Amino acid sequence: MKKDRLSRRDVGKILVGGVAATYAGGLAYPIVRYLSSPPGVEEGGDVNEVTLETPASYAPGSGLLFRFGRKPALLLRRPDGAFVALMATCQHLGCTVRYEQDKDRIFCACHGGVYDSATGRNTGGPPPRPLERLEVDAAGERVVVRRPGAGEAPKG
Amino acid sequence: MTEDQKTTLPGLEEERGLVPAILRYLDTRIGLAEFLSILRKKEVPIHRHTIWYYVGGITLFFFVMQLLTGFLLLVYYQPTAPHESVQAIVSQVEFGWLVRSVHSWSANLMVAAAFCHMFSVFFMRAYHHHRDLLWYSGITLLMLAFGLGFTGYALPGDEVAYFATKIGLDVANATPGFGKPIANLLRGGEEITTATYQRLFALHAAVLPVLFMPLLMLHLWLVQRHGSHVPDDVDPQTVRTVPFFPKFFLNELIVWLLCLNLLTVLAAIFPWDHGHAADVLRPAPVGIHPEWYYMAQFQLLKFMPATLFGIPGELVGMGLFSAAAGLWVLVPLFDRGPRRARRVVYGGYAAIVGLLVLTLWGYAGL
Numbered sequence: 101m102k103k104d105r106l107s108r109r110d111v112g113k114i115l116v117g118g119v120a121a122t123y124a125g126g127l128a129y130p131i132v133r134y135l136s137s138p139p140g141v142e143e144g145g146d147v148n149e150v151t152l153e154t155p156a157s158y159a160p161g162s163g164l165l166f167r168f169g170r171k172p173a174l175l176l177r178r179p180d181g182a183f184v185a186l187m188a189t190c191q192h193l194g195c196t197v198r199y200e201q202d203k204d205r206i207f208c209a210c211h212g213g214v215y216d217s218a219t220g221r222n223t224g225g226p227p228p229r230p231l232e233r234l235e236v237d238a239a240g241e242r243v244v245v246r247r248p249g250a251g252e253a254p255k256g
Numbered sequence: 257m258t259e260d261q262k263t264t265l266p267g268l269e270e271e272r273g274l275v276p277a278i279l280r281y282l283d284t285r286i287g288l289a290e291f292l293s294i295l296r297k298k299e300v301p302i303h304r305h306t307i308w309y310y311v312g313g314i315t316l317f318f319f320v321m322q323l324l325t326g327f328l329l330l331v332y333y334q335p336t337a338p339h340e341s342v343q344a345i346v347s348q349v350e351f352g353w354l355v356r357s358v359h360s361w362s363a364n365l366m367v368a369a370a371f372c373h374m375f376s377v378f379f380m381r382a383y384h385h386h387r388d389l390l391w392y393s394g395i396t397l398l399m400l401a402f403g404l405g406f407t408g409y410a411l412p413g414d415e416v417a418y419f420a421t422k423i424g425l426d427v428a429n430a431t432p433g434f435g436k437p438i439a440n441l442l443r444g445g446e447e448i449t450t451a452t453y454q455r456l457f458a459l460h461a462a463v464l465p466v467l468f469m470p471l472l473m474l475h476l477w478l479v480q481r482h483g484s485h486v487p488d489d490v491d492p493q494t495v496r497t498v499p500f501f502p503k504f505f506l507n508e509l510i511v512w513l514l515c516l517n518l519l520t521v522l523a524a525i526f527p528w529d530h531g532h533a534a535d536v537l538r539p540a541p542v543g544i545h546p547e548w549y550y551m552a553q554f555q556l557l558k559f560m561p562a563t564l565f566g567i568p569g570e571l572v573g574m575g576l577f578s579a580a581a582g583l584w585v586l587v588p589l590f591d592r593g594p595r596r597a598r599r600v601v602y603g604g605y606a607a608i609v610g611l612l613v614l615t616l617w618g619y620a621g622l
Contacts, residue, residue: 123513130351134328139348 163199318366338413418534555618
């Protein structure tokens with residue numbers, strides 16, 4: 101005989117499966133929501149612009165790590181006096197890079213990534229991309245560093 | 257096919273498909289069939305007292321819920337900011353109030369189920385026939401559960417938690433001999449400070465669970481090994497039995513599902529309270545009292561006079577309670593022969609009446 105209707109057993113299976121799935125979902129939903137809602141605000145928010153006071157005193161050929169929102173950034177002063185600002189997160193696996201004054205290069209100690217200190221271009225080691233560049237606006241005693249394309253942030 | 261690739265799982269030798277393949281894999285490596293045969297070997301007797309066989313499993317269910325919700329609370333709880341972090345859990349984290357409420361409710365239901373389990377074992381005198389280690393390990397598990405309850409009650413850092421912890425540690429302080437050093441060790445000094453929360457947290461979330469788990473495994477293994485005890489008024493020769501696995505186990509699953517429903521409803525309709533932050537400059541709130549399972553001891557200490565026959569009252573109270581508890585624990589040694597059996601049962605009634613009277617008296621006096 102051709103079986104064209106749900107048997108009693110099939111209906112039972114569907115009901116039990118449905119109840120089990122409802123329970124599983126009812127338990128999983130609050131747990132997932134619980135785990136994905138940490139209380140409190142994270143330190144530092146999204147920023148597009150940071151103003152650094154008196155970096156003019158930094159000698160040419162020096163490097164300064166500073167906080168750009170939640171992430172570290174690097175301000176370099178070239179021997180000719182010009183400023184270069186780069187995000188300090190290595191493009192390989194996210195370690196914080198360092199400026200090596202004696203070799204005039206940016207180096208990541210984790211896996212030996214090397215970047216050009218004038219441009220942030222990746223010149224050696226595993227990094228696949230140049231460091232993210234930031235725009236620098238040096239005026240008098242302060243240096244304004246901003247995300248490219250962020251423009252003048254409205255004051256206030 | 258070599259000899260060790262063959263499975264002994266019945267009905268799975270030739271079956272196709274992923275699940276039989278996985279079962280065959282596990283069986284040939286870790287001996288799934290042997291494990292199942294241990295579970296299948298146990299037969300659960302079916303008689304008018306069978307309902308009590310479920311209570312141990314219910315206790316186990318609530319313990320598992322404690323583990324799961326405890327893991328979740330570990331994600332956000334901070335012993336260095338006890339009150340603030342619990343406040344954040346119940347007010348800012350989504351479903352945090354529910355997780356916290358389930359943890360508190362399940363803790364109480366677990367202790368309640370453990371008490372029922374213990375008394376049912378006691379009155380059925382199920383600690384005989386080499387089952388005495390089940391009794392001793394069960395009592396030790398209950399003591400550890402009391403420890404988990406005491407340390408866990410302190411962790412929210414609200415007023416009630418603060419004073420309950422203070423009283424509990426001061427009781428330990430008053431115990432002659434090692435009482436004072438032990439209390440100071442738990443407190444991390446003479447007063448309750450952040451160091452205290454850090455220590456009680458370490459006990460609650462690491463030390464006590466790690467002691468609990470292997471003892472629980474031993475307890476469960478002994479149940480499987482010795483099987484369910486048949487009470488004296490049931491004839492073991494004629495009693496009907498069902499295999500523990502899968503028949504009785506499936507029944508237990510249904511009971512656990514009912515427990516889960518009860519727990520969720522209680523936790524959602526009566527969310528656990530989180531009081532004011534503890535403040536040393538505020539007097540103890542009126543009606544302060546410990547969890548219900550410490551109420552009998554609490555009341556005993558409360559109605560004892562300052563001195564009794566020249567001995568400090570709280571020492572007399574603690575001494576009486578410890579002596580009764582000691583007798584209770586050692587009942588397998590005492591209970592030999594039918595005449596003593598009757599005395600044991602009367603002793604059990606006396607214990608229940610005593611605990612109930614002290615507890616209700618304690619609540620009436622709030």
